[in-house]
Amino acid sequence: MNLAVEIAGIRFKNPLIAASGTFGYGVEYEGVLDLSLLGGIVSKGLYMEPRDGAPTPRIVETPSGLLNAIGLQGVGIRAFVRDVLPRLAKHDTALLVNVCGDTVDEYAEVSRVCDGAPGIAGLEVNISCPNVKKGGMAFGGDPRLTHEVVAAVRKATRLPVIPKLSPNVGDVTVFARAAEEAGADALSCINTLLGLAIDVETRRPKLGFGTGGLSGPAIRPVAVRMAWQVARAVKIPVIGIGGIAGAPDALEFLIAGCRAVQIGTANFVDPGIYERVLADLRAYLERHGTDDVNAVVGTLEYPGLPRPCDSGGRE
Amino acid sequence: MPANRLAPLVDREALGGAYFLLTFRHPETAREARPGQFVMIKAGVCAEPPLRRPFSVLSVDAAGETFTLFVKAIGRGSQALCAMAPGDVAQCLGPLGRPFTPPPGGEEAFLVAGGYGIAPFRFLGEVLEREGRTARLFYGGRTAADLPLLDRLGGTGLTLVPATEDGSLGQRGRVTVPLEAHLDGATRPVRLYACGPDAMMHAVARIAAARGLTAEVSLDPWMGCGIGTCLACVVRVQGADEPRWKYRCACTEGPVFDSARVVWPGEDDSRARRAGGGAEEGRR
Numbered sequence: 103m104n105l106a107v108e109i110a111g112i113r114f115k116n117p118l119i120a121a122s123g124t125f126g127y128g129v130e131y132e133g134v135l136d137l138s139l140l141g142g143i144v145s146k147g148l149y150m151e152p153r154d155g156a157p158t159p160r161i162v163e164t165p166s167g168l169l170n171a172i173g174l175q176g177v178g179i180r181a182f183v184r185d186v187l188p189r190l191a192k193h194d195t196a197l198l199v200n201v202c203g204d205t206v207d208e209y210a211e212v213s214r215v216c217d218g219a220p221g222i223a224g225l226e227v228n229i230s231c232p233n234v235k236k237g238g239m240a241f242g243g244d245p246r247l248t249h250e251v252v253a254a255v256r257k258a259t260r261l262p263v264i265p266k267l268s269p270n271v272g273d274v275t276v277f278a279r280a281a282e283e284a285g286a287d288a289l290s291c292i293n294t295l296l297g298l299a300i301d302v303e304t305r306r307p308k309l310g311f312g313t314g315g316l317s318g319p320a321i322r323p324v325a326v327r328m329a330w331q332v333a334r335a336v337k338i339p340v341i342g343i344g345g346i347a348g349a350p351d352a353l354e355f356l357i358a359g360c361r362a363v364q365i366g367t368a369n370f371v372d373p374g375i376y377e378r379v380l381a382d383l384r385a386y387l388e389r390h391g392t393d394d395v396n397a398v399v400g401t402l403e404y405p406g407l408p409r410p411c412d413s414g415g416r417e
Numbered sequence: 418m419p420a421n422r423l424a425p426l427v428d429r430e431a432l433g434g435a436y437f438l439l440t441f442r443h444p445e446t447a448r449e450a451r452p453g454q455f456v457m458i459k460a461g462v463c464a465e466p467p468l469r470r471p472f473s474v475l476s477v478d479a480a481g482e483t484f485t486l487f488v489k490a491i492g493r494g495s496q497a498l499c500a501m502a503p504g505d506v507a508q509c510l511g512p513l514g515r516p517f518t519p520p521p522g523g524e525e526a527f528l529v530a531g532g533y534g535i536a537p538f539r540f541l542g543e544v545l546e547r548e549g550r551t552a553r554l555f556y557g558g559r560t561a562a563d564l565p566l567l568d569r570l571g572g573t574g575l576t577l578v579p580a581t582e583d584g585s586l587g588q589r590g591r592v593t594v595p596l597e598a599h600l601d602g603a604t605r606p607v608r609l610y611a612c613g614p615d616a617m618m619h620a621v622a623r624i625a626a627a628r629g630l631t632a633e634v635s636l637d638p639w640m641g642c643g644i645g646t647c648l649a650c651v652v653r654v655q656g657a658d659e660p661r662w663k664y665r666c667a668c669t670e671g672p673v674f675d676s677a678r679v680v681w682p683g684e685d686d687s688r689a690r691r692a693g694g695g696a697e698e699g700r701r
């Protein structure tokens with residue numbers, strides 16, 4: 103049975119990838135699970151320099167979800183390349199680095215550092231983090247800036263470039279096309295939805311940063327819809343993300359047109375999820391008479407298939 | 418190495434109020450856990466509530482098969498755990514975190530627990546007792562009902578000093594009152610260990626600083642993963658040779674920290690001044 107997928111020249115042994123910000127730098131899970139089970143790992147977001155991140159509290163549980171504002175705490179790209187990459191090399195899984203920046207130049211600089219480092223399969227460009235004051239979602243919320251950042255990263259590296267799109271926009275396909283035109287090799291869809299949880303006793307936000315990003319099963323239908331729209335709007339492959347907690351969830355994204363998926367919040371709930379989802383995925387394929395996961399991709403039967411939202415403009 | 422596996426509930430005992438003792442089969446935790454370590458655990462494999470919860474290990478069995486948690490059913494996660502019946506399974510990852518550092522030879526351990534914060538101290542008392550060490554437990558709460566484990570501390574060798582704010586049990590007042598009195602009368606060097614509300618642990622930290630003692634505190638911020646990836650449970654900690662604090666994960670670099678290294682809420686400015694002035698106070 104073939105579970106391997108190829109995206110932008112990167113071979114993933116299976117379509118399950120650990121999502122950025124939910125799997126640390128990967129090495130934290132050494133000993134708890136076999137990292138070689140994973141199709142790939144996306145690192146925690148990395149800037150040039152280390153970052154403190156957001157004030158606490160940083161997470162709050164919501165119905166079937168999680169609202170977080172971690173604020174991209176991280177060790178910086180150089181420490182990652184020096185200290186973490188050698189440890190990850192012994193695991194047979196594709197490694198993507200999640201590239202962050204306060205400025206377009208910083209995105210390019212981080213990308214250049216990755217370009218020269220061994221063991222990095224590709225770059226996911228974080229233009230969608232809602233929990234930082236500069237950069238992040240600012241780039242992913244304006245199609246011209248999206249184009250500018252992706253083009254700058256494209257120029258800075260020979261590695262595959264995979265922008266991660268924000269759901270906090272009116273028409274996600276506008277951003278998908280902007281990224282594609284700027285030279286993106288694939289797209290990750292979607293980051294967290296901007297949310298706010300309020301402590302009614304103190305009448306203050308529950309999170310130290312104020313607003314946060316919503317993830318988990320609560321956002322899955324939104325994510326599937328957006329990934330589906332994007333997959334129909336661009337020619338490059340799409341990686342689906344949003345609330346995947348089991349094989350049927352992953353299959354929704356694949357059927358909607360995604361070539362692979364990322365598992366995020368569910369890593370916190372059960373680090374052993376990969377083994378379970380892979381087993382269930384195999385059973386599904388068998389039951390549906392195919393021996394190749396790629397045969398499922400984009401097989402959505404949608405009666406009277408309407409066109410995705412017309413991309414007349416932004417909200 | 419922590420193990421992630423299903424852990425069947427083997428025993429459940431209601432202690433009255435919202436308090437329960439829950440015993441799970443999880444050999445890795447039973448064999449490897451040290452006092453102060455915790456597990457991330459969630460009832461069943463259902464979707465709600467999403468996250469596992471951290472609980473200090475209260476005790477482990479001699480056979481290395483089971484461990485027991487002291488759980489107060491106060492939220493969705495803890496209520497679901499306490500509603501389990503023997504035979505039901507929980508998802509469990511453990512043992513996790515940095516345990517307490519045993520007191521050096523010649524030092525006596527003073528354990529300071531605030532209410533629910535008693536959880537890790539039964540285990541610490543047992544281990545100290547096995548090593549022939551003596552320890553005193555200062556166990557405080559608002560009322561007697563906040564000290565549900567008081568009669569369950571047999572076999573720990575702990576000398577109990579209860580205190581309640583309403584005087585319904587033990588000495589009237591905050592637990593730091595008898596603590597200071599015992600420190601005044603101590604004939605041997607003392608090492609402090611504290612677990613409870615933040616304000617209580619901060620008070621113990623101040624007492625330790627004023628008396629030149631070492632205190633270890635077990636912090637309890639909201640945790641997402643328990644393994645250092647979500648970065649939700651960070652606390653501000655300033656290492657001995659560091660110019661300023663850094664956010665450190667309570668799950669992997671704690672939950673037990675040297676209280677002198679913790680930057681407590683409201684302490685930012687003084688700590689920054691000390692660091693900026695190169696004062697020696699932070700280095701002990």
